[in-house]
Amino acid sequence: xxxxxxxxxxxxxxxxxxxDNIACSITTTGGTPEWYRDDGGATIDxxxxxxxxxxxxxxxxxxxxxxxxxxxLITELTFINCQLTEFEIEKLYNFSSxxxxxxxxxxxxxxxxxxxxxxxxxxxxxxxxYLWLSKNSITGTIMGISNFNKLQQLYINNNSIGGTIYAExxxxxxxxxxxxxxxxxxxxxxxxFTTQTLLTTLSLIGNxxxxxxxxxxxxxxxxxxxxxxxxxxxxxxxxxxxxxHAPGVAGDADVITLTxxxxxxxxx
Numbered sequence: 647x648x649x650x651x652x653x654x655x656x657x658x659x660x661x662x663x664x665x666d667n668i669a670c671s672i673t674t675t676g677g678t679p680e681w682y683r684d685d686g687g688a689t690i691d692x693x694x695x696x697x698x699x700x701x702x703x704x705x706x707x708x709x710x711x712x713x714x715x716x717x718x719l720i721t722e723l724t725f726i727n728c729q730l731t732e733f734e735i736e737k738l739y740n741f742s743s744x745x746x747x748x749x750x751x752x753x754x755x756x757x758x759x760x761x762x763x764x765x766x767x768x769x770x771x772x773x774x775x776y777l778w779l780s781k782n783s784i785t786g787t788i789m790g791i792s793n794f795n796k797l798q799q800l801y802i803n804n805n806s807i808g809g810t811i812y813a814e815x816x817x818x819x820x821x822x823x824x825x826x827x828x829x830x831x832x833x834x835x836x837x838x839f840t841t842q843t844l845l846t847t848l849s850l851i852g853n854x855x856x857x858x859x860x861x862x863x864x865x866x867x868x869x870x871x872x873x874x875x876x877x878x879x880x881x882x883x884x885x886x887x888x889x890x891h892a893p894g895v896a897g898d899a900d901v902i903t904l905t906x907x908x909x910x911x912x913x914x
Contacts, residue, residue, distance in 0.1 A: 724748040726778075735760050738768040746776040750801065761786030762807050772796070780804050780825065787831075792817040803827040803849065811850075813837040820844065827851035827884070834860040839867040843875035851912075852887035861885060861913070862897035869900050872907055882910045890914050 721743050727750070738744070747769075763786045765779070772793045780801045787809035791797070797818045808830025815821075821842040832854040839848065848868070855861055868883060883904070885893075892914040893901060901911045 718742045720744060722746040722748075725752055727751045735764055736768055738765070739770045742770040744769065744771050745774055747774065748776070748778040749782065750778045751781040759783045759785060759806075762788060762802065762805075763790045766790040766794075769794075775799070775820075777801070788812055788815055791815060794818055796820050798844075799823040801825045802829065805829055808832060808854070810835055811838050815839070816841045818842065823847040825849045826853070827887075829853055831855060833857065834864050836863050837867065839864060840870045840874075842871060844879075845871060845875070846879070846881050848881070849884045850890065851884045852890075854889045855885075856889050856891050858891045858894045858897070861891045862894050862900070865893060865897045865900035865904070865911075868909075869903050872904060872909065878908055880908055880910075884912045886912045886914050 718740065720741050722745060723741065724746075726748055738747075759782075762779075762784055765784070767790055773796045774794055775796055775798045777797065777799065778801045781804040784802065784805040784807055786807055788802075788807070788811060792814040795817055798820050799822060800818070801823070803825045804827070806829070807826070810833040811826075811831055813835040815838040819841040822844045823846060824842070825847065827849040828851065830853065831850060834855060834857075839845075850864075855864075864885065872879070872881070881904075890913075897913070901913065904911050
């Protein structure tokens, strides 16, 4: 271990009311780095989280520091239903093989909040496939995502992310699930949803897209998407809730087209 830097990534405080659903795990390739529980003293506790294993905190309400050696070997990182403190987002750049990142419902709030653009800028592996970031306090908008053309699942629902859904999202052509409900999106740039021909879930429920034209443009782009994908693809689209506008005449016609192809489309 003498030649391996041990880098602190984040402190984790477990929520006592969510113990049954807590998930902490790592998956690695080409080696066996370990997560150690640090009891805050000069020595590291002998409790280890071995690579690939899930860790059950067993109802603990204490705060632990998780430290990991050889971050470049980690392919999956999971913290779900935890409280992350001292979250050093820039350390993500050291996870150069990271393929799946699960940070849902982790109370990344206050001074720990970060923008989606910051997160994208620190992800070193453009081949990342899963980003689960829902139910935090992440801000910003969907910019800087064009390099992630292998991204399959993006869950950003229940955050403070908003603004325009930019057309650069079309570069994520491998996308199967896009969940951005209960955010603050208020505009749509044409072309964003035309290329994801494997798409099965698109949720913009509870947003603020108050322009009828923008809702119609989303639906028009989805008709293009459907025609370019596999025939008979089952896709669920939800544009309802919030202050999202109802479709206009053109949008209603596109809803009929999509539902006629087996899609489920919900609007205001």
